[in-house]
Amino acid sequence: MKLLGTPTSPYTRKARLVLLEKNIPHTYIVDAPNESGSQVPRVNPLGRIPALLLDSETCVFDSSVIAEYVDTLNDTPILIPRNPGLERMRVKRWEALADGIMDSAVVVRMESVRPAEKQEAATLMTHNDAISRSLDFAARALGNRAWCEGNSITLADLALVSALIYLDLRQPERNWRGIHANLAHWFDNMQQRPAVRRTLE
Ligand SMILES: N[C@@H](CCC(=O)N[C@@H](CS)C(=O)NCC(=O)O)C(=O)O
Known part of the structure; x- marks a missing residue:
């Protein structure tokens, strides 16, 4: 999977930290949505980062949804308690x-x-x-x-x-x-x- 974002975006940092802490293989691609040639508007209709492209070309946004999804990929560690409550x-x-x-x-x-x-x-x-x-x-x-x-x-x-x-x-x-x-x-x-x-x- 590929994470699109920029080094200064705090939402991108949160998403990257989730991927890194859980050791999920991914490629981090610096892509600023306000620069011409950015692929962000093509993959995320909101034109915002972070955007997580799954290998199937499904794009996950925003950072909370990315965190929630990525957390389900393994239990090491569990970052969001699984049980509602x-x-x-x-x-x-x-x-x-x-x-x-x-x-x-x-x-x-x-x-x-x-x-x-x-x-x-x-x-x-x-x-x-x-x-x-x-x-x-x-x-x-x-x-x-x-x-x-x-x-x-x-x-x-x-x-x-x-x-x-x-x-x-x-x-x-x-x-x-x-x-x-x-x-x-x-x-x-x-x-x-x-x-x-x-x-x-
Ligand atoms: N609620 C969104 C906020 C994302 C957001 O606002 N990202 C900013 C960068 S920090 C953005 O992409 N702005 C568009 C731009 O830079 O042109 C999330 O959590 O992912």
């Missing part, structure tokens, strides 16, 4: 939280590259506040545990680390480490993982 909901909720941070950070990024006189202060504030609240929520929910949920790595950890790497890239001035020492400690451990390092190469 609270445990599974909590992992999916972490993913929603991380995706929401990414969504807001993308809006802030798009807004802040517009000419200064066209930038909407209210939009910037709404989304920056949502990010701050979500980081507070994440830090409280994590506490001093090693993993976001349960006793081993799950999609929750992969989604959150992808969101934080994106925040570091686009909002380096945001002092989340100073405010949330526990998140910073967890993040340092996550960054040691070979899969995470691969996505940062």
